[in-house]
Amino acid sequence: MSWQPLTEAQAGIWYAQARDPGSPVFMTGQALHIHGPLDAGAMTRAVDRLGQEAESLSLRFRVGDHGPQQRLEPRGAPRLVLRADVGPDEIQAALLAEARVPVDLLQGPVAGFTLWRLGPRHHVLSERIHHIAADGQAMVLITRRLAALYEAELIGTDAGEGPTPFARALDEDARFAAAPARSRQRDFWHDRLADLPPVESPAVRAADGCGRWFHRAEAPLPEGTGAAIAQLAEAAGAHWTDVLTALTGAYVARHLASVASGAASDVVLGIPLQNRMGRVARTPSTQVNVLPLHLVIDETAPLADWLRGAAARLAAMRRNSRYRGEALQRELGRIGAGRRLWGPLVNILPFDACPSLFGCDTRLQILGAGSVDDITFCFRGDPGAGLLVQVDGNDARYTAAETAAHGARLAQFLAQAVTARTLAAVPTLTPAETEATTLARNATTHPVPRTTLTALIEAQMRATPDAPALVFGDTRLSYAELDTLSAALARRLASRGIGPGAVVGVALPRSVALIVALLGVLRAGAAYVPLDPEDQSARRADMIARVSPAVLLGEDGFDAGSVPVLHPLAPEVTPGRHDVPPDDATTDLPERCPLATTPHPQGATPPEATHGAPDRTRLETRRAPSDNPPVALVRAPSERTSVATTRPQSDSPPPEATRHLLDSSIPTTTPHPPAPEDAAYVLFTSGSTGRPKGVVIEHDAIVNRLLWMRETYGFGPGDRILQKTPATFDVSVWEFFLPFLSGATLVVAPPGAQRDPVALAALVRAQGITAMHFVPSMLELFLQATASEGLAIARVFASGEALPQRLVDRFHHRIRGRLFNLYGPTEAAVDVTAHEALPGQPGAFVPIGRPVWNTRTHLHDAQGRPVPDGVPGRVFLGGRQIARGYLGRPELTAERFLPDPCDPGGRLYDTGDLAVSDGDGVLTFVGRVDHQVKIRGVRIEPAEIDRALDDSGLVRQAAVIVTEGPDGGARLLAYVVPRPGETAASIRAALAARLPQAMVPSQVVPLDALPLTPSGKLDRKALPAPETDHPGGAAPDSPTERLLAVLYAEILGLPAPATTGTDFFLAGGDSLGAVRLCLRLEDELGADPGLGAVLETPVLADLARRLDASRPGAGAPDLGLGPVLQLSQGEGAPLFAVHPAGGLAWCYRSLALALPGVPVVGLQSPLLDPDTPSPASLGALAQRYMDRVEALQPQGPLTLLGWSLGGIIAHAMAAEAERRGREVARLVLLDAYPSDCWRNEPEPDDGAALRALLAIAGFDPEAHANLATRAEVMGFLRRKGNALALLPEAVQTGVIRSVQATNALVRGHQEPRVAAPLLHVTATRDQEGSGRHAGLWQAFAGGVERLELDCRHQDLIAPDRVTEVVAAMAGRRLPSLTPVR
């Protein structure tokens, strides 16, 4: 058979293998374990006969001009290898090792058979065949035939009919190519796939590379499942294989993020169709065809109905099974990362493939079944005999544990599904997994006393009265002083009838008064509701109206409508009235209380307890119960969303208060302590929509949170905790009270300091802060401030936004201390999960960790089922910290606080957040249910772009947001605070260099500063709208981009150079085009980027970035100008190829390609570097080159080669080598002639040097004689997209300089005689009649072998001729170019 094109099926595999030529994943392999009397001699003969019959075992491949080609190599099939060196214990490892050996399709053989002798009656026969020569069915065919031939050899039976010849596969392929059925099927597929959604993978991680092997897991389907499948198939009127396929699709869908979140219900599987009907039924060859099956999951339809629909799709698919999947990938541009045509493979193989061998027992082990791009679910057996699921997970995307989990989970899923009425009823997880995720990971029970914040604080006050409790500015308060002040306020409040069940508003800036106010309210037994003192909006009035606080603690003049306003440290005042002069007040302060020095005058007002103002008090106490009675908030005991507890006495003022109402003297009523189930505070959260909601948190909840924190992080006396969060945000709750539960000191930052990194850093330093909190946005600013460098903060807590890992790294770089990432909604008492943020961890974001004490986290899909690890699920929270509900919003409360199925009477809070769990139960926040972003079908994580901006070093701060674009689709905007000198354009360019095209923001908006909310989060609403719109896909910029722009245009036939946004495949490229692109890139850049690079990053800008990154000195492309250019890799001693006059060795690239396995090293001229002085002589140059050669090959015989003037240098190097005592085994001169020939020729002038440049670039100078100036030559080369034109100008100058200087050196050179034998190749067309011939070297070498080729000088290194040159040389005995071992 002569060289033939590949079948379509083979071509698909060839290109896939070309993506990663060293990968063994395309080997199909199996092992037959044989027990019994095996005759090795008969088996050897049987394998020999099989090699004759099964022709595809003899296939060899090559790269032709129009793509890959194949032929049958005579006696090219492998022979049986006999091995007896491996014992039974090592056989599995040995089989796997053997299975993982890749084959070289160009060299062959494509298959291998090994007989392992493990004992006299125990053997293993391993078979390996590249998928390009056989598919799974062919493997079965071949193995059965081998068994028949063995029997024939053994006992002389007739082996029967052998397999049909390989030519059938070629004929059938050609026949289908021309058949009307082909275009009919093509139309079917194009129609069916027109609206195919983006294909998602169940993999947790995107593949970084292809993955060269896979993990395997096997699980039998539970007993009875087979029978139930058969029944279900009957009910659905479908075949059982279709039922199994569809249900596996439903299983896969459970692992897709878009399905789990409820955003979509699509799954796209790949179905291998055997295509064995007809002429090729018995032809060993590859026929199997993978095609996409798009299923829309309907969880609520009767299962049989849904299966009927799926079976119909499968039936339609089978009627169109001959149109190749690879062709569809090409035609639909569904190639490469993020644009796959199908996801997981589902393969059902009911045939028993295990052959019997005469007189022996056999067992079959499948080692590899071709490639595993993502994950393959393979079923073996049948419903009657039992079914086994075999899961193969690509090892770049799945761990062994994840693969094993899929095996068990799928088996369980199927067992449940086959008896379910609808899919909705089928759990995703196995019972064991459900147990682990819902119970074991939530086993957070920890003894926490049922008590109140108030009781704990009072206990601490009694325990350490003299310890420092509070620092604010110059003010220092001991626990005793704080006790006095807060107790006084509590009594005042109690005297007004305020106690458990009441709510007191607190609208104060950070101050001593604020702390006293909060403590006073809690000690009065009431709940506090913080209000922003600066906020004058209707929003505040609305909140006050909804809470109807009994009183409001605020500064004078605070407008609370009809609610009485008190100052926590002052005598009571009526609204709008304030007639106690502050100066008087100080006289009554406790002696040790230096309140007079407080920076805020309002703090100087005295506590009520020491100040008598009976008339006003009387007025107030009359007013309070009548106008604003605390009972205004008290609802029926059963209604949880009131602030009141269920205790009956809370319906009315406590007895003390009642008594006080009658007694209008000095208010010293003893407060009534709260109970654990009383409300501690009410916090308003803005939420994404609608009115703010008042979240009611009980003492028991916040006590759990605070005691957890105290114990987990070891807080105690000596700690100094910074209070900087506004009281209206829940983080402030632990800042306020944790110190007082720990005997620590609360350091209150001055108002406004929370927004000022410099002031914060100064405060931390001056006050010796040991714990503080940051929202990540503010932490970023803080870490950017010079003032934060070198700070020591024992514990820093981050929450409120996703914490980027880069920020963590920067934190640890700048600050000594530990950083913890906390997560929790206001509705669950501040935080419910925690994770320590360590430097250098993988992933863009820090996990939020595991649940805190007595807290449960659940991740559910859109149907409320627990999701598997690695799949994003909606976060539900249960346990002790859950809020009572939303104040006065029973419907909303019922909507978000649901009954907890795991905890009778307990409730689950629906956070609306999405998180994903790893295999250890560590959660990572992934977004909001309502904020999922997809741009052009690609799921985008804006924070990843944030990180790229940060990595660019061009911005001080950045925020990436998603908005609606002009076309209605999502678009990305980057808001940046640029570093000096940077512009939106430079920043966008930097992003384009770092991110896939789809992730580059459509616009970069520079700002002076990013707007932050009072809590320190990014204020998205305050970001300005961008002014104009620039489409993506800019003109190429970097040298690599310019080169690619020209090459894309050249290969795709584009009218103009491509833009950076051009996608190679979408612009019309196919696999062959991609191979051409690789070859051209190799021509131009000196290194083949690999087909994988093009397939995975087809967008021009992405590919350019990848090319730049893969070369040394990322960012500064390796222009291939170094003194040593490694042109190809290989074993053994290198072939050194010396540059011609121009100084570049690029011209040997084709030669290197034509010598596979030989490492070819190009030597390039130092003259290319304009700063290097010219050597004194050619001998000096040769010495320098020999230094390089000796460094690369310190010993052994040398092989030197030179074309044109390079030949003269190679000869001079041989002389130098011999002078140094090295043997030159081969000296190959390609159309080179001794320097005498040139001595009298004129030296090349500038024009001649320019023409040399054209020649170097691969153009015939004489055909372009019109190009006279350097600008013209360069312009010509640039138009042709030649790499030379892309070189920096200095290097172009270097090339011209090299041409001239090397010619001058040659004219001054005199050849010595060398001992080395010389092979000379003459290009007769150019040399005939020139007087130059090989014989001229006779005097200078130890023998000259001559070879004459009918070609031109240039052809000896031309891509299309060099194979001939090599072939001709290979026939020569003397200096064969095979490597020296």
Next chain:
Amino acid sequence: MTLSLDRMRADIAAALDIGPDEVATDEHLGDLGLDSIALMRLLMGWEELQPTLPSERLYECETLDEFWAIARAAQ
């Protein structure tokens, strides 16, 4: 009852869930949706009707005409 062309056609149609008239005797059965798994099932029934049927050879056939030619020759 013996194996007949009509019987074969009816069985194929039933296996593919199409009408017997949709099974043209000269159409590529693969393009009608018949695959080797489905054929294997059909053969089990046909072998009972006609034990002399050389089943293996049917896999290499493309059309019903070819099926029938083999079956008839072996009757």
